[in-house]
Amino acid sequence: MSMQPISRELLLQQLQWRYATKRFDPTRPISAEDWAVLAEVLVLTPSSFGLQPWKFWVVTNPEVKAQLLHHSWKQSQIVDGSHLVVMAAKKDLSADDVDRHVARVCEIRNEPLEKHAGYRKSMIRALVPPPAGFDINEWAAKQVYIALGNFMTAAAVMGIDTCPMEGIVPAEYDAVLGIAEQGYKTVVACVAGYRAADDKYAVTPKVRFATSDVVVEV
Missing domain, CATH: 1.10.1200 (Non-ribosomal Peptide Synthetase Peptidyl Carrier Protein; Chain A)
Structure with a gap:
């Protein structure tokens, strides 16, 4: 398989462009073709030992989104975004x-x-069994965050907006989507779609510490 890297400039441009979208345009769905790529991005996410201790519930049904809105602090991204990705970790590996x-x-x-x-x-x-002091469920949850970062970066490169969301009630998500009975537990959610024209945060300057403050070269 040949490699065709994107330019350094384009990568940084897209990462500067992305932000945690607060208002999505509910009239703009992600195309089936683009979603198929993002689904594959989730599959291709690396994990410790390659074990992939996760599963991703993708919600596009408006009625299910409406149910989940009640367990998401009424954050409108849940219902306005195109795809809601619920990222769950395998319990008790x-x-x-x-x-x-x-x-x-x-x-x-x-x-x-x-x-x-x-x-x-x-x-x-x-x-197996987990060594003393090692919480295997916490370990699995940390793996899920690798998938979250991978997903958001890939979406940004494709010009698709995202919003990671921990402001949810995981147990209620588990109940609505039937996640617990499959042996998984909700960790975090991520909405994907396209920003609304009136989302003021789209033009708000991005705030980060200087590279020299956070990257230490030895």
């Missing part, structure tokens, strides 16, 4: 989850399970 991953590795690479016995053993030793 087990040996079965490790085996599922190893089986997928063997399927994709057309390799025997025996070749990955050592890899499986190292994952089991590190995660």
Whole structure:
């Protein structure tokens, strides 16, 4: 697969352009073609051990959005954005989850399970059961935030707006979407769509500390 990198200038331009959109245009849906790319971005997100301890519920149904609005501090992004992505972490990761991953590795690479016995053993030793002081559910939630960042950056490069949202009630999201019974737990949500013309924050200068204050070169 050949690599075709975007320019440095374009990348920084799009990251300067993006912001946590407060008002979305409810008349502008993301096209099916563009959404298919963003869905693949979620799939391609890296994770520790490659275990992908997550699942993403994508909500476009207006009635379901309206239900979730009541559990989102009435933030209008929930109903006005094109796609609401609910990012959930796998609860209580087990040996079965490790085996599922190893089986997928063997399927994709057309390799025997025996070749990955050592890899499986190292994952089991590190995660199952969790070592003392290691919260495996917190670990899984941190993996989900990698997906969030990956998703928002890719969307910005494509000229699609996003708004990450922790101002939600995870347990209620779990109940509305049937997430808990599948063994997952809502961590964070992200709305994707297009900014409204009257969102004042679109032209508000971005505030960041100087690069020298946050990037330390050794």
